[in-house]
Amino acid sequence: MVSTRDLDPSASPLDYYGYELRRLREAAGLKQAQLGEIIYCTGSLIGQVENAKRVPTRDFSERVDAALGTDGHFSRLVGLVLRSVLPTWFQPFAEMESRAEYVSTYQAQLVYGLLQTEEYARAVLGVRSEGDLDAKVAARMERQRILDRENPPLMWVVLSEAVLHQEVGGHDVMRNQLAHLLGLRKREWVRVQILPFEAGAHAGQLGSFTVLRFDDDPDIVYTEDFVQGHMTANPQALREGSLRYDHLQAAALSLEDSAALIARVLEERYGKQPAHNGREVA
Numbered sequence: 001m002v003s004t005r006d007l008d009p010s011a012s013p014l015d016y017y018g019y020e021l022r023r024l025r026e027a028a029g030l031k032q033a034q035l036g037e038i039i040y041c042t043g044s045l046i047g048q049v050e051n052a053k054r055v056p057t058r059d060f061s062e063r064v065d066a067a068l069g070t071d072g073h074f075s076r077l078v079g080l081v082l083r084s085v086l087p088t089w090f091q092p093f094a095e096m097e098s099r100a101e102y103v104s105t106y107q108a109q110l111v112y113g114l115l116q117t118e119e120y121a122r123a124v125l126g127v128r129s130e131g132d133l134d135a136k137v138a139a140r141m142e143r144q145r146i147l148d149r150e151n152p153p154l155m156w157v158v159l160s161e162a163v164l165h166q167e168v169g170g171h172d173v174m175r176n177q178l179a180h181l182l183g184l185r186k187r188e189w190v191r192v193q194i195l196p197f198e199a200g201a202h203a204g205q206l207g208s209f210t211v212l213r214f215d216d217d218p219d220i221v222y223t224e225d226f227v228q229g230h231m232t233a234n235p236q237a238l239r240e241g242s243l244r245y246d247h248l249q250a251a252a253l254s255l256e257d258s259a260a261l262i263a264r265v266l267e268e269r270y271g272k273q274p275a276h277n278g279r280e281v282a
Contacts, residue, residue, distance in 0.1 A: 007052060013080040014052045020077065021064065022050040028068050039063035055085055055135035058142065082142040085135045089228040096220060096231070098146050102213035103155045106195075106204045106248050109166060111177060112157050114144050115184065115192070120177040123169030147190065156191045158248045160204070164194070164265045175270040178262055185259060193252035194261050203247035211241050 009019035025035050025046070032050070033043030039060070048054035056064075061074040086094055097103065097114075105112050110124060121140045126133055146152060167174055184190045195202060210222045218233040221241035232238075253261060 007050075012052070013077070013084045014055060017056060017074070017077050017081050018050045018052040021046070021074070024068050024070055024073075025050075030068075035064075035067060038067040055081060055132055055138060057134075057138045058082075079142060079145075082135075082139040085132075085139040087228075093222050093229055093231050094143060096212055096217075097143070097210075099214065099217070100153045100212040101215050103153050103210065104157075104213075104245050105155075105208070105210040106158045106160075106245060107163060107208045108160045108204060109163060109208070110168070111159065111163055111181070112210075113140055114147060114155065115157065115181065115190075116140065116144075117173070117177050117180050119173045120168055123173055147187070152187075152189050154189050156193075156249070158193045158195055158204075158245070158252050161194055161196050161261070164262060165269065167269075171270050175266065178266040178270065181262055182259060182266070185255075191255060192258060192262075193249065193255060194258040195248060195252045196261065199251045202251050203244040209241055209244070211238070211245055 007015045007019045007022075009016040025032070028035075030038075031043070032046040036043040036046050040063070041060070045054065049056050049060070056074070056078055058075065058078050061078040064070070064074045065072055083091060083094060103114070110116075111120060113121070116124070118137060118141055122133065122137045125136045125140065147155070164178065168177070181192055184192060195204070207223065211219065212222065213219045219238055220231050220233045221237050222229060222231045224230070252258065
């Protein structure tokens with residue numbers, strides 16, 4: 001069992017979460033192993049979370065809330081914890097993304113983070129990952145919660161056809177990912193277009209970028225290099241990004257033809273049936 005240690009709850013969201021978990025578990029008169037039995041995990045895992053050595057997932061937090069009767073306390077805290085796992089330079093963009101009314105993005109190599117399956121995200125983040133890969137995947141999945149809220153942002157995504165062919169994580173992962181993209185057609189606020197190879201030279205050749213639009217805040221353009229991200233509300237940059245995106249939308253296939261191309265690549269390269277998705281407790 002993990003030995004207990006004093007945590008400074010003001011040190012980080014993770015430390016505060018661990019402090020609160022131990023405090024409320026002890027208030028309920030439960031040992032770590034007893035709480036673990038109730039929420040179907042080990043006492044060692046409870047100890048790791050209490051000592052800020054393991055990042056909790058949302059599922060874990062919901063189980064703890066149910067077991068301790070804490071009225072969603074940990075389900076609310078886990079959002080802050082997972083946000084803190086994101087790279088420091090990315091956190092401001094994630095905050096703005098969560099508040100945006102309209103998200104338009106062009107992606108040249110990968111599926112946009114908000115549309116990635118868990119297995120695809122794990123393969124992407126695991127290429128060159130330092131630290132807790134499970135925590136990073138959980139943080140990416142947490143970002144996607146904005147798509148399930150009552151008033152989600154309108155999202156329009158243009159993907160290079162190369163994204164469909166670049167095999168990330170193997171056949172099963174790609175089969176699930178492309179099936180997921182097709183399934184997004186059921187969400188009226190999510191639209192996916194494919195920029196086909198036949199488009200030739202196009203306005204997105206300089207790389208991926210995202211435009212976020214807001215009701216009450218200035219719109220922003222976001223780009224990344226291999227070191228960090230760059231976010232700006234500069235009117236000239238915004239005008240250029242918006243113009244490039246308009247050209248990309250015009251050059252891309254229609255929504256119907258895009259779905260047909262995704263389905264064709266899914267069948268020809270990866271097979272028809274998506275693999276089964278499992279779930280982890282923590």
